[in-house]
Amino acid sequence: MSATDIIGLSAAEAAREISSGTLAAGELFEVYRTRAAEHACGAGLNCFTWVASEASAEPAPGEDVAPGTQGGALRGVPLAVKDLFCTENVPSQSGSRILEGYLPPYTATAVSRLRRVGARLLGKTNQDEFAMGSSNENSAYGPVLNPWNRERVPGGSSGGSAAAVAAGLAPWALGTDTGGSIRQPAALCGIVGLKPTYGAVSRYGMIAFASSLDQAGPLTRDVTDAALMLRHLVGRDECDATSLAFPEEIELPSAERLDGIRLGVPEELTGGSAGDGSEGIEAGVLDAFRAALRRAEELGAEIVESIHLPHAPHALAAYYVLAPAEASSNLARFDGVRYGLRKMDPAHPGDLLGMYTRTRHDGFGAEVKRRIMLGTYALSSGYYDAYYGRAQRVRTKIAEDFHTAFDQVDLIVTPTAPTVAFKLGEKTEDPLAMYLNDYCTVPMSLAGIPAISIPCGLSDGLPVGLQIAGPAFSENRLLEAAHALERALGFDGSPTRVNGTTA
Amino acid sequence: MSAIEYEPVIGLEIHVQLKTKTKMFCGCELSFGDPPNTHTCPVCLGLPGSLPVANAKAVHFGLMIGMALDSELAPRSIFHRKNYFYPDLPKGYQISQYDEPLCKGGRLGEVRIHRVHLEEDAAKLIHVGSSGRIEGSEESIVDFNRGGTPLAEIVTEPDLSTPEQAGEWLRLLRTTLRALGVSDVNMEEGSLRCDANISLRPAGTTELGTKTEMKNMNSFRFIERGIRAEIVRQEMTLRAGENVMQETLHFDPVSDTITSLRSKEEAHDYRYFPEPDLVPMAIDRVMLDTAGGAMSELPAARAERLERTLSLSRESAQQLAFRAELGDYFEAALAAPVEPAPPAQALANWISSDLLARLEDDAGAGGGAGGDPLSSRVKPAAMASLVGMAASKLISVGAARQVLDRLVAEGGDPRAIVEVEGLAAMGDAEDLGAIVAAALAANADAAERVRSGNVKAIGPIVGYVMRETKGRADGGEVTKLVNEQLGI
Numbered sequence: 001m002s003a004t005d006i007i008g009l010s011a012a013e014a015a016r017e018i019s020s021g022t023l024a025a026g027e028l029f030e031v032y033r034t035r036a037a038e039h040a041c042g043a044g045l046n047c048f049t050w051v052a053s054e055a056s057a058e059p060a061p062g063e064d065v066a067p068g069t070q071g072g073a074l075r076g077v078p079l080a081v082k083d084l085f086c087t088e089n090v091p092s093q094s095g096s097r098i099l100e101g102y103l104p105p106y107t108a109t110a111v112s113r114l115r116r117v118g119a120r121l122l123g124k125t126n127q128d129e130f131a132m133g134s135s136n137e138n139s140a141y142g143p144v145l146n147p148w149n150r151e152r153v154p155g156g157s158s159g160g161s162a163a164a165v166a167a168g169l170a171p172w173a174l175g176t177d178t179g180g181s182i183r184q185p186a187a188l189c190g191i192v193g194l195k196p197t198y199g200a201v202s203r204y205g206m207i208a209f210a211s212s213l214d215q216a217g218p219l220t221r222d223v224t225d226a227a228l229m230l231r232h233l234v235g236r237d238e239c240d241a242t243s244l245a246f247p248e249e250i251e252l253p254s255a256e257r258l259d260g261i262r263l264g265v266p267e268e269l270t271g272g273s274a275g276d277g278s279e280g281i282e283a284g285v286l287d288a289f290r291a292a293l294r295r296a297e298e299l300g301a302e303i304v305e306s307i308h309l310p311h312a313p314h315a316l317a318a319y320y321v322l323a324p325a326e327a328s329s330n331l332a333r334f335d336g337v338r339y340g341l342r343k344m345d346p347a348h349p350g351d352l353l354g355m356y357t358r359t360r361h362d363g364f365g366a367e368v369k370r371r372i373m374l375g376t377y378a379l380s381s382g383y384y385d386a387y388y389g390r391a392q393r394v395r396t397k398i399a400e401d402f403h404t405a406f407d408q409v410d411l412i413v414t415p416t417a418p419t420v421a422f423k424l425g426e427k428t429e430d431p432l433a434m435y436l437n438d439y440c441t442v443p444m445s446l447a448g449i450p451a452i453s454i455p456c457g458l459s460d461g462l463p464v465g466l467q468i469a470g471p472a473f474s475e476n477r478l479l480e481a482a483h484a485l486e487r488a489l490g491f492d493g494s495p496t497r498v499n500g501t502t503a
Numbered sequence: 504m505s506a507i508e509y510e511p512v513i514g515l516e517i518h519v520q521l522k523t524k525t526k527m528f529c530g531c532e533l534s535f536g537d538p539p540n541t542h543t544c545p546v547c548l549g550l551p552g553s554l555p556v557a558n559a560k561a562v563h564f565g566l567m568i569g570m571a572l573d574s575e576l577a578p579r580s581i582f583h584r585k586n587y588f589y590p591d592l593p594k595g596y597q598i599s600q601y602d603e604p605l606c607k608g609g610r611l612g613e614v615r616i617h618r619v620h621l622e623e624d625a626a627k628l629i630h631v632g633s634s635g636r637i638e639g640s641e642e643s644i645v646d647f648n649r650g651g652t653p654l655a656e657i658v659t660e661p662d663l664s665t666p667e668q669a670g671e672w673l674r675l676l677r678t679t680l681r682a683l684g685v686s687d688v689n690m691e692e693g694s695l696r697c698d699a700n701i702s703l704r705p706a707g708t709t710e711l712g713t714k715t716e717m718k719n720m721n722s723f724r725f726i727e728r729g730i731r732a733e734i735v736r737q738e739m740t741l742r743a744g745e746n747v748m749q750e751t752l753h754f755d756p757v758s759d760t761i762t763s764l765r766s767k768e769e770a771h772d773y774r775y776f777p778e779p780d781l782v783p784m785a786i787d788r789v790m791l792d793t794a795g796g797a798m799s800e801l802p803a804a805r806a807e808r809l810e811r812t813l814s815l816s817r818e819s820a821q822q823l824a825f826r827a828e829l830g831d832y833f834e835a836a837l838a839a840p841v842e843p844a845p846p847a848q849a850l851a852n853w854i855s856s857d858l859l860a861r862l863e864d865d866a867g868a869g870g871g872a873g874g875d876p877l878s879s880r881v882k883p884a885a886m887a888s889l890v891g892m893a894a895s896k897l898i899s900v901g902a903a904r905q906v907l908d909r910l911v912a913e914g915g916d917p918r919a920i921v922e923v924e925g926l927a928a929m930g931d932a933e934d935l936g937a938i939v940a941a942a943l944a945a946n947a948d949a950a951e952r953v954r955s956g957n958v959k960a961i962g963p964i965v966g967y968v969m970r971e972t973k974g975r976a977d978g979g980e981v982t983k984l985v986n987e988q989l990g991i
Contacts, residue, residue, distance in 0.1 A: 086552040099551065106545050108552060205552040211779035241556050241781050326779055329586050332595020333549045337645070352637060356588055379586070379774035388776060 006031045011077050011171040011225045012252075018076045025076025029120055030054070032078045036123045036169045045145045045154075047164040049083050050091045051123035074232065075118025080170035082161050083124045084131060085111050085216075086205040090121065094207040095129040095157075097140040098334045098341045098363025108205020109237045110174060110216045117232050122170055126160030129365045130331065131181055131209040133157050134437040137428055138367045145424075146189060148462055148495040152421035155185030155437075161219045162189040166495060172220040172229060176206060178213045179319050180417075180441030183453035186219055187416035187465020190455040190493050192482070193219045194226045195441075197472045198448035199244040201230075202237030208330040210323035211242075213445050221493055223454060223483040227252050230475060251476050253483035259300030261481055263468075264307035264409030265293070269440045281418040281440075284459025289415045292456035292466050295488045296413075301481075307405045307412070311397040315443040316435060318398070321378045321391035322446075327368075328375030334363060370431065399447040406471045411481055414440045416453040416465030444469045452482050455491040458498070463491075508706040509741065511734045512714075513669050513699055514617075514661035517676065518654050519686045520624065520694040521564045526651035527623040528555030528598060535692055539646035547651035549593030554780050557582070561653035562605070562784060564685040565621050566794035568655050569606030571679055571801055572616045578786050580605045582621075582778040587771045590637075590645055591625040598623050599656075601775045605784070611679060612803060614672050615660040626650030649693075655685075661700065661711065666730040670723050673697060678802045678825045690722050699730050702747070703737045712737075713747040717754055718764065729754035732761055805830055813837075813847040822855050829855060832876040832883055839884035845891040853890045857904065861911045880914035881907070889917040901974040902926040929975050935968075938976075939984040942967035954989050961985060 001023055009017065017023035033052060040048035081087065084094040086104035093099040107115070115121065128138040136144040136159025144159040146152040147167035154163040158175030162185035165173050175182045177195035186193025194217045201216045208214060218229035231250035237243045270289070271280060281289075293303055336342035336359035343362050345354025364372070378387035405412060417437055427434040444451040449472050456466035466485070470478045492498055525532055529546035545553040569576045583601035600620035609616030627649045632641035657676070663669045677688045677695060688695040702714035717733055720726040732754060737747050749767040754760075800808075806824035809815050815823075823830040833854050837847060845853075854876065862879055876886075889910070893903035898921055905926065906917050921927055929935055942964045943950045952960035961982065968981050 084552075086550075092551070094551070102551070104545075104550065104552065106550075204554050207551040208780075239556065240554050242779075325776060329584050329596050329774070329776070332586060332588065333551070333593060335588060335590075335595060337590045338548060338593060339550070350641075352590070376774065379776055381772045381774070384774075384776070 001027075003031050007035070007168045009171070010221050011074070012228050014171055015074055015077050015228075019072075025120070028076060029078050029122070032122055032170055036080070036164065039164070039167065039169050040123065042142055045147055045150070045163050045167055045169070046142050047125055047144055047160040047167070047169055048080070048123040049093060049095075049126050049141050049160070052121060073117045074114060074228075077119050078122035078171060079111075079114055079119040080122050080125050080161055080164050080173035081111055082158050082173070082175045083127050084176060084207040084209075085124075085174065086207065087111055087121060087124065091124060092207065093124075093141070094131070095127040095139040095141060096334075096363065096365070096368070098359070099207075099339075100140070100341060102340055104205075106205065109202035109239060110233055111205065113202075113235070114174070114229070114232055119232075123164075125158070125164055125170075125173055125175075128157035128159065128181075129368050130207065130327070131157040131176060131178055131214075132327070132367050132371055134180070134184055134434050135422070135424075135427065136160065136163075136185070137424065138365055140365060143424055146421045146462075148190065148421065148498075151423055152462065153188065153424055153426075155188035155417070155421065157181040157185075158193075158219060159185050162186050162191060162193065165189070165191050165219050165221060166493065168494070168496075172218060172225050174216060174229070175219045176209075176214055176216050177441075177445065178209050178215075178323060179445045180438040182217050182219060183441050183451060183465065183467060184417045184437060186453045187455070187463065187467075188421040190463030190491070190495070191219060191221055192223055192226050192452065192454050192486075193217065193465075194230060194452045194475075194478075195444070195450060196230060196234065196475060197244075197450045199242050200246055200450070200473070200475070201233045202235070202240040202243045204237055204239040204243075208326075210326040211330060212326060213319075213323060215445075223452070223479055223486050224252055226452065226482075227479045230479075234475075246475075247473055248476065251479070253476075253479040255480040255484040256487055257300050258296055258481060258484050261301045261411065262304050262409040263293070263296055263301050263481075264304045264405055264412045266307050266309045266312065266405065266412060266414065267305075268309050268312040269414040269443065281415055282420065282459065285415050285418060285420060285464050288457035288459055288464035289413075289466060292485065292489060293413065296485055299484055299488055304409050307408055309398070309401040309405060309412075309443060311394060311401050312443045314394050315398055315446055316439055318391040318394035319438075319442045319446060320374065320435060321387045322395065324371040324375030325378045325388050325391075326375065328372045328379065331364075331368070331372060335359065336363075367431070395446045398443055402443075402447045402449060402469075402471070410470070411474075411478065412469045414467045414469075416440060416467040420459050420462035420464060440467060448472060450475050450478055452478050454482050454486050454489075455493060456485075456489055457491065461498075463493075506742070509703040509738055510706040511664055511730075512661045512702045512704060512711055513663035513665075513730060514714075515657075515659045515663070515669060515673065516698040516700070516716075517657040517659075517673070518624075518696040518698075519568075519657065519680060519688065521561050521653040521655055522684070522686050522694075523558055523560040523564065523653050525558060525560075527558050527561055527621070527653035528651055531651065533652055534648050537648055539644075539648060542648045543650075547593070548647055549595075555598060555778075557781055557784065558653055561621055562786075563790065563794055563797070564653075564683075565605045565619065565655055566786065566790060567683050567685055567797055568657070568680065569609065569619050570794060570798055571683055572606070572609035572611050572619065572657070574606035574609030574616055574619055576606055576786060576791065577603060579603070579783050580620075580786070581783045582781045583775045584778050585622075586774040589625070590643060591628045591650070593626065593647065593650060597625065598778055598781070605786075612672060612675050614662045617658040617660050619655055619657050622654050622656060624649055624652035624654050661702070661714075666727040666734070669699065669730055670727040673723065673726065675802065675825060678827065682799055682802055682827055684799070693721070696721065697726055699726065699733075701730060701733045701737065703734065703741060713749050715747065715750055715752050717752045717761075720754055720756075722756075725754065725756040728756060728759070729761075732759060736761055802827070815848055815851055819848065819851040819855065823851060828875045828877055829859070832886075835877075835883035836887040836890075839887040841884060841888040841891050843891040843895040843897070845887050846894055849894045850887065850890045853893075853907075854886065857907055858886065858911075861907065879911065881910045882914070885910055885915070885917050892917065892921070896928055896977065897921075898926055898928050899975055899977045901969060901978065902928070905974055924973070926973060926975055928977060929972060935972075935976060935980065936984055936988070938968055938971050939964075939981060939988055942971070943985070943988060950989060953985070954991065
């Protein structure tokens, strides 16, 4: 099999080839390892912050399992992992300078579960610092470039994971989503991204941004791969008190039709330009979205335009109180005492407070500092009820909105992001404009429900994402619908073939 | 100008390390005195990505404490994060409880309980250098073995009014917790720690004055001394026409001085919010039944029972109940089948004075028993037999004490010792009168002084008789005969 043929395989296909003996795991790994290394640590698309060396590419524990058994389902399939997952003795820096060179003594549950069934760690992918960002420009290790257009961002915060999968540098990648960090970069890079139900995947070993929202999930080339990875990710973990047993097996989807499926289109998240150009969804994105709905109708789906999520417009405001509040506390541990960066105040070398402030001043980037300050303020004595308390009440209302909506429809569809990939630097000076890119994804995060983004077309030669959301633990339903639509839409996810961009 | 009388108002905050096998939020074993940082893991080191999981046994112990303190046990309670920076706090926050604690209200003895909640202990900081504090130390090192140890924080209402009362109540609490088996409650090792909130108000008024909080006094003696010193300081402040400032204080028992740790303005804003890494604790029937089933009789209830059913004096009953090992020994002795059976009060007196004094005075001779009679050579049945004989005047008090000396040193059966040593009380047939007469003759001076009214001068005369009778003579009988023969 030629290298081009190998890269053309999805993860599920590669696993099958290895299983049947037509492809050697070592060969597969080496093809990807070479490609990944060309886009690492400042080179190429800058997708990776660490890539396995030839020597370190040892088989995963699950590769020893006898062929054909469940235990070896992913054996030999290379896996790109977002930097914020702790991987034993492998740098895990969460895109931050404060964790430069940090080598954890243990591996995150999500990663060990995939390794247990044979997946091999290919590399760690670049990301916005502590998962705070929508463009991957907040990484201490430099921005990631979008393989569709190198002047554009890949989205964030799982930008390195999304760009690596889109550019064929990895068969698939593990990412995390707090307010859209899997779905939005998947949309901007023209791939599939799934944020599971909160609690479905263990958070143990994920360097936390906002604990009540963070969720791990797959970034893949197609819906089948997303289902395949999710199958091995879900499950109760004794190390994560908020994790839950998934009530059913994750099936590999096979649906080709959407007969009888009611798809709700919430007006609040699908509106056109609000007039000021800031809140609206781009015309090109809306066109692709509407075209996808027509395809869904042709497949037998019922499009329900009358559903409402009345509190969804407040989701972003609530999110930017709750997530920074939790982050301000989660990031307090980076104090220079035990690990990571330690800087002393040169004027007062023995001073504890000086060490704290210097370490955090030098170690954190601007966006992280902004959110720590926002969160600290929101939790301050006298402000707690007005900010944190009220935001929690909004969150409850949003969850109730979805609950009501799912009485009327099976699934909810929206554009994933209001824009296609924007230019590097375009929104860095305007944090609010950047935050608005998560307008359509944050409500599902607050409600803790699953949502998938699949590519549904191009606008100005750049991919547009379609988001499908369902009730908690409806992942199988979500994947089946996404699978049927994916087939019908026939999106070609290779930037090289589509517009000649070479990765 | 007549001076206003002030009365102190004192409330206590007690931290108790729970005697679970593992830490509050991870699987590391609890330890004391082990090499530093040998009981740690990603969770209790606050490593990136680690998550806490609540220790069910700690919740169980918390419920037992709540039951012992007659608290209302919350059907649902949650953990909060208490945020502040310090090197002994690896996550930058302590997982504690805030407005939904495990137990609310309650009472122990005369003191109302405000609340009981669960939290995790900080690590141990050791400051190298002369200052002993983090400021000015050459370096500070952290031992995370203690970090994450489960703590129950017990907060009282301000129902105490003297340092002695505070100390006495704290002893009752310690005994209660020890009886529950939930903690070692050892102040020296830090498994019991106490802060005191202290304020003064004009006697007879009800409004509370400004309080100060005195931190971490690590012995009963220091607690009483610290509170006393702070009461004096506040009284002087008020008498000078100044206001007491709300602040957190440190008492140095060596110099008897009080220093301020931080003022109200410097107080932390802990930015409490619900811990998102943990789910709410739902206390169900099974957990309550399990906790209830694990409860033993508590000291206060035991004292009440001993007093009511055995007609012991309140002092004796409390002495036995508040030192569980004494109570257990007493009840074992009382249950021993000996003839004549000892009266309960006499047995209590012998155990808590004569026996205990011998064991505490000479732990070595007492077989290393220290103050614990159950591990001494004096078996409960032997004690019962001895007191029974003494109470029935089969042997004299003096003879009984000699036998007790032998029992403490060598153990054995008191009846056999009495027999072998010939210590039985003198029968009627023996002429005690003749021995008394001989004693008076041998101590003529003393006899003369007794005759002229000096009661104390009888000592040498009685001593002579006891020597002659090997202590078998009854002291009361001897005195009676002396007086008769001297014509008093």
